[in-house]
Amino acid sequence: MNMKRMRGICALVAVLAIPILGLLFHTGTGNLSVFGIDGLAVICPVGALEAMLGSKGIVLRGVLCIALTVALVLVFGKVLCAWACPFPWLQKFFRRKKRRSAVSASSTSGCSGHCAGCGKALPPVGGKRDGLRLDSRHLVLAGALGSSAIFGFPVFCLVCPIGLTFTILIGVWHLFAFNETTWGLVVFPVILLLEVTLFRKWCTRFCPVSALLSLVSSGNRLFRPSVNPQLCLREDGTDCRACVNACPEKLDPHSxxxxxxxxxxxxASACPAKAITFPLVRPSAGNKSK
Ligand code: SF4
Ligand code: SF4
Known part of the structure; x- marks a missing residue:
């Protein structure tokens, strides 16, 4: 099974397991910002921060949720974005045809043949988003936290696509389980659909969760992509950019x-030389910066 399929299954399990388990075991129904018991923020660290800022108090369960997220990100980086978040999959679903043509175009332009023929190793390509950069996502994060402190409730959660996805699932459950109808079952899917279709670059431009995770992920040193220089085609002078072109985050795994x-x-899937792995600790031999 390839990694893309595994990621899809993981995201589906994460999306379905949380509301189903919670509702099966009657642990609560959550609200727009959280899901769990008595307002326990079990999903979103930004929601937990917003809730605490809004209530102007420390909630132990919220602190535990944030601590758990920090620990997870320090070990695995921004793994939640690729392996648990439903939003990229919703976007892929609604732009399937366009995506397919883009993939086939990139797969044919990944390696552009040999350079002038000197046989010398080429420098790494470099990704547009290598390194830690503060961008519009961090402004959205600051706005989300600031507005929660001012208005006294998690304002951003009203439009957060991750929260909306879970809220819709919970609403559908209640519809079938308790015959409860609410305007939210109409309004929330419309808002989510607008976000999916209008905010194509949500993850890289707007998502405050991604912004928060990127700050913590600066401390991640494990399971980073590692390029084996003995296998990488650029070491032979081949102007290969397949890995950089394939990266949805616009990164260069050489960096x-x-x-x-x-x-x-x-x-790793796009690399024609199978030169990219994810070792526990990246070996220094493949640790070349751009
Ligand atoms: S560097 Fe590789 S593993 Fe990391 S985000 Fe880019 S494509 Fe995914
Ligand atoms: S790591 Fe693989 S995809 Fe990336 S430049 Fe080297 S050979 Fe090409």
């Missing part, structure tokens, strides 16, 4: 510091 890496594995 030392790529906190935006979500460990999606698309660079």
């Amino acid at each position: 030392d510091f790529i906190p935006e890496c979500s460990k999606c594995g698309q660079c």
